[in-house]
Amino acid sequence: MTMRMGSDHYGPILVTGGAGFIGSNFVLEWLRHIGTPVLNLDGLTYAGNLENLRSLEGDARHIFVHGDISDEKLVAALLQEYRPQAIVHFAAESHVDRSIVSPDAFIRTNVFGTFALLQAARSYFSALGEEQKKTFRFLHVSTDEVYGSLTPEDPAFTEDTPYAPNSPYAASKAASDHLVRAYFHTYGLPVLTTNCSNNYGPFQFPEKLIPLMILNGLEGKPLPVYGDGRNVRDWLFVEDHCSAIRAVLEGGRPGETYNIGGSSERTNLEVVATICDLLDELSPDQKIGSRRNLMTFVPDRPGHDRRYAINAEKIRRELGWSPVEKFETGIRKTVQWYLEHRDWVEHVRSGAYLQWIETNYAGRNA
């Protein structure tokens, strides 16, 4: 990678949501690969966890600010003080099931929060010098869920696929994508948008499919598969998502969107079976026996999208990015990571987590 983003003619990068799953992986990877300072703004919701960044304690290159992206005054003050060369925007409410139970926070953070951030960024950008304007970027991290659901025969999502969000989460992300686009066309803010498929890897909060199944399987608890389990997701190891974001930040064309995916479509049944077999191999337990026996079909998620699949040809062609991990290698690393980080798991399973598990699964009797 060249050093446009690494040059030190002005400040750090501002990362929002850098204490969450993908954000914390991104911060750690950024400091490992690029090494310039990161200003990390995170509201520390149930999904944000400074433990993810514990290895950075005492590292002056990581500056943490506990605050809300919707607080435009705070964001404006941070931009003035630190003069970042880019904003990488991860902060969001991100769990579809939670968006079904209570959508309000999704609209507040994903729509109003992104709006506040754009407003502050626009004002900051307009006052930059000409040289700084050339290199400043606002990178908005979004999802493939904005494109809606595919049938088994449909071609994968491209950047031209029309938006058709189906969950309150997807709708709130779609709204934020549209605002980001509008700030490019109306105000000339140099934005980049990435739409990525499902991530998995270290530090993922154990309410999402993969870490939930790993931990339940480890403890011999039921593995709740929604509906018939044949919904398909296109899984990407989180480090590959982070390298794609760095590539887009470095070489993406302002105003463009880039799809990111791992070309690893799997049904939920395949994913859960793979996790079961890995647990049986890496952490056998005679009392539990074969983890596959723990799989339990439960009532489906309302409006459950059938299939997501990403065509990542544009980012490959324009920026030379492709994922390093295959699903089989990434999922093995992930299971191993959860086995080796039981202390992290215990810390994030707070009272709020237990309450969510009760809310989401109590009504879904097998």
Ligand code: NAD
């Ligand atoms: P996450 O839920 O693990 O983390 C979100 C982070 O944002 C947390 O640290 C939280 O404290 C913070 N946050 C939430 N509201 C905030 C607010 N108002 N102000 C400041 N901080 C706030 O999410 P994730 O899985 O890491 O996803 C990060 C981004 O990537 C999201 O924008 C999501 O839509 C997108 N994305 C996620 C996936 C995936 O599979 N997880 C796939 C594609 C895109």
Ligand code: TYD
């Ligand atoms: P999830 O990790 O919530 O991601 P998303 O809904 O954003 O794709 O879920 C991934 C898939 O796993 C999705 O099809 C729903 C399914 N799922 C289950 O079958 N059981 C569960 O307990 C959870 C959390 C998800």
